[in-house]
Amino acid sequence: MTRSLALKLLSAVIVFGAWEIAGRIPVSYAFPTFFDSMRALAAMTFDGTLFAAYGETLKPLVIGVAISAVLGIALGLWIGLSSWFDWLFSPIFVVMQAAPLAALIPLLVMAYGIGLTSKVFVVCIMAMPVIVLNTAGAVRNTPSNLKEMGRSFLANDTDIILKIILPDASPIIFSGLRLGVSAGFIGAILSELKITPTGVGDIITFSRSIADYPSMYAAIFSIIALAVLFLNLLEKLETVLFEGNIRGYVSD
């Protein structure tokens, strides 16, 4: 444990050190050092801009991710269980997953305006397909012996879905959620860069337009840190919910 922590620290020192050095050379006018960026981050945190910005950014993100998660898992379940639904809907999600939706953003603006709706929509479109497809795949691949076992002990359909299919599919559903949430973050930032600059996207574009690069990098750093934090929470949730599914390394 301490060894892995030490290695984590070491790799962090290497990466941030490289950043600091690159900033000092400097590789470009527009590339600040690590410490400058952290100072800007601290400044933004203490004067409250950062919190206000995240208030804006998190709104579409949280709403969009929540909708995608609930709807995505439900749809995935349905697609996995019904061959008719599978036939009808899975191509749509395959297309959606493959589609470069960044290009669709201008259309969304035209259709849904510049408000929250568009941004939530962007987040959903980015996050949903992978959640749906992963869930459907996992549900389809539930070992038939477990389902048979459930039936032989008199489980009804709801029992089978809730107590066997979902827990069994949970690792893959969670990895779908993980990719989905990360895509949702991409969507949220993309919508703030391409639809209307608000929140963190606004800090990025505005600092760039006034050539305040440390602030720009601080904002980028903070959103990445937030995404990583969010995903770690998701992982904790998975561990708590389905403890027995985590089986450790084969090599250990």
Place this chain on the structure above:
Amino acid sequence: MATSPIKGNVVHPAKFNAENAVSARRISKNYGAVEALKNLSLDFPKGQLTSLLGPSGCGKTTLLKIIAGLLDPTSGEVEVNGRAVTGPGPDRAFVFQDFALLPWANVIRNVAFGLELRGVAQSEREDIAARYIRQVGLAGFEKSYPHELSGGMRQRVGLARALSVDAQVLLMDEPFSAVDEQTRRKFQEDLLGLVANENKTFIFVTHSIEEAVYVSDQIALLLPRPSRVHEIIRPSGFRDKGVDNIRRDPEYLDIVDRIWASLRSYVE
């Protein structure tokens, strides 16, 4: 070839005349083009242990699943206690060849899972489960997860789960396949204890002739696919002689040899 029951050593007349807990009547089962079972009929007397012996892939698991109501036969029907089987029921419990444990649930939840599905309250079902866990010798492992157990221990969890729902008929698909010889012998003793003390009906699949002869009231030899019953043998009485002596018993050896002679033709 025909379904002519050749009797072995008849010892417990009471048991032999017992009514049937399960009857399979002219069962056929096709998987697509594969004929697994063809016109198979077989009775399972109440309170007795019936073994199914036959080459790999002959349809033993298929038959068990049809009795359990997990598979529909292509034709024919199964009666349990006089009523036709249309699906799984509380009167039957299954021990699966591949254990079928929930990997995300710990031992006690796995053992209690059958009761959970029947709506038994948590504290009550955990009490019952704990009792059966002790009975199969897993006390102390209640909070372990399946991947932390050895194969034999996992198999015992599946056994405890089937026992805990207190069904009349126990369908056991190679329940001792994953354990070493030493542990297996202990299980056989345990199983005989269950047959003697509880008035339950056991249907038992095994690949070991010796095991079948030792634990069974009745052995059904199955033909290779498409499977029918080739012969029924009733090797009763050895279990009273104790495990240490039975291996030298000439009657025991005769029956093992006869079954072996019957089966070896498929191998060659």
Place this chain on the structure above:
Amino acid sequence: MATSPIKGNVVHPAKFNAENAVSARRISKNYGAVEALKNLSLDFPKGQLTSLLGPSGCGKTTLLKIIAGLLDPTSGEVEVNGRAVTGPGPDRAFVFQDFALLPWANVIRNVAFGLELRGVAQSEREDIAARYIRQVGLAGFEKSYPHELSGGMRQRVGLARALSVDAQVLLMDEPFSAVDEQTRRKFQEDLLGLVANENKTFIFVTHSIEEAVYVSDQIALLLPRPSRVHEIIRPSGFRDKGVDNIRRDPEYLDIVDRIWASLRSYVE
């Protein structure tokens, strides 16, 4: 307790006095805090079959892997034909408990894989592989993939692979565990044929006392973890009596009983 070899029925003096192909000297092996083997010494005479019998988890696989050079012992050393083992070598071949077949390769490529790694040309190694495939009775399945085979057939592929490299020492880890009783008996006959016809040394792990007694020149009983050799038994001579009669042989039954008495203490 001590490593005092208690002799069983000594029948082939020539074989008994044979020099040792493999000697393990004071082997200890720890996995972290787990002591698997402790101070184990054991000799494996050339041209004979030695069985390892012991409770599950006692370290049989570990010992085999140390002999194969796949694991380093914590202390002690292994000599094969007088030379200390430092890693895998062409003089030893392994039959894995879990088959270890390449799922993406067909039967002939799997059987020829050992030769492929030794750089034998394709046509030559396929000829050799085809011969061994025939020998284990899999002719006609050369182009099948492992998942298309039954468990017993897969095990025979692993066997053919180990045989095809023509090593002096064959390390077999529960090689017949996955097959049904009927097929298992045929394999035992095949194995005896190999021991009789080729001057190879076999080290054989099994959970079946009967099997060990039937096929072995020498049986090593291992204690539970940390494992040492508890007793060595030399049950020679039964194989000449033929499989059909041996089960009634009182000497055979005595030895089975004695081993059983030795082992059962661990179970209870």
Place this chain on the structure above:
Amino acid sequence: MTVFGIRLPGMSSLILWGLLWELIGRSGLTFFVPPLSEVVATLFAIIGTPAFLKALGETAYAFVVGVFAAVGIGIPVGILMGKNRLLDELLLPWVNIFLSAPLTALVPVLMVLFGFGMKSIIITTALFAIWIIILNARAGVLQINRSLVEMARSFGASPLDAFFKIYLWAALPEILGGVRIGVIRAVKGVIIGQLLISIVGFGALFELYSANFLMAHFWAVLIVLFALAFTISEVLAYIERRISFYAAKR
């Protein structure tokens, strides 16, 4: 899916969706959605024009180079991480961070570090694809049946033999799965790169058409992109299915 006993091919429902599109387009509900037939006609009109071919060339170039880099670096790194604990502990946190980080936010940094041209677009594309490829290759190696490795060693395999004859093959299902997801992400990456860095390729066409409300043009290019991504993903899925026979049996 079977209807009246006839098996419908997997993607045939797209025809149904196409019809729905046509109907919505015809109904004139919104000018954002012209009828599919009009879009297809536009598609044929523009598909041979030099502007389109140039965009296709630029996009394909960035995409192919980016994907090749991601695959060529990602797979060996993933396999090495799966084999070597030290490397794994050093790199894994970063792979996880980059997998989950909103890469769009990183694009401005990339522009500064790697310039504003094709190079940054290629790197964006590769960054979208590489992390999942690494993680999957690593997961594939981690779950390798140890006895396959031991078997190879016991028959005298060299480390190189082991790499090419055991690790690569045994992890292949996971690797391919990772490549498929990675390639799909790369399609997104290349368009995002083209929109956020320098406006070239399909990104430029999208920008131009949407700014001038040429909806049929817009959808036509989108369809081309859908089709490309879809084809690549299906080809990889097909290869995956070809080897799935052993994926579940390792």
Place this chain on the structure above:
Amino acid sequence: DTIRIALAETPSDELAAFFVALDRAKANGLDYEWTAFSDEELAIQAVLSGQMDIGFGTPYAAMQRSKAPVRIIFQLSKLKFFPVTTKKYEKLEDLDGQPILLHSRGGGTDSIANVIEQKAGITFGERSYVPGSANRVVALVAGQADATIIDLSNKNKIMREHGDKFNVLPMFEVEASDEALFANLDWIQANEEDVQIFVNALLSVWRDMNEDPTIISRETNPDGPIGQLPPEILGELDGFYKDAVEGGLYDPNGGGEKAAMADMEWYSQAGQLEGDPASLNIEDFWYMKPLEAAMN
């Protein structure tokens, strides 16, 4: 050697005149390549870091703040933007406290809004940002906003199609630059000849265009980036340039001193430049030599 030009948007009708000038410059021996960036800030960054030679935009903030040695050499277009509103509002004063839709924070429309606030003595309500005049028109037509500031061609378009629903509020004249051509001072001095050819070509096209706007469509190279645009866009070139010339979007003299003074005043007022405009030094922002040479 080849000069590298950083465009701030993808080539479309607005850039047609620029590409005509490039063609003329090429005929005189200028070797160039261009890259389109998604916005002005990126073009500025690219020139700042030396990856591009000449860029599009108005880099006043960058010039003053990061003391970057870049100079403007030619004014391409003026900040001709128009407040367009629903019929609710009739003059700028009506917009006091009202929300407005702008292009981006710190951008040209933002500075126009700042100056409107000062000159009309009002304060706008919430400012929301939607990049792209066309997108703001859509928002307006779709009823998602009541007031915005858009460019000349979109103003003309919306008034043609929906003149009954919207007002163009009367506004003061603006002479400041929207887009200007700029480059590193060192680079300019090292490449005097190329820069001269380029500025000559630009000036000649800007002058000819003010005489006859249709020369743009006539001189457009059918195989160039503009010629390859869909016919739907090419068909409107003449109309676009006629409107632009009428609206005074393009200065036939390339800006020069007049534009520089206007810019410094404007951008100080708009908050992008710090300090008193009178104290600012033209030489810190413009490099006049090529333009002066071309005028003679």
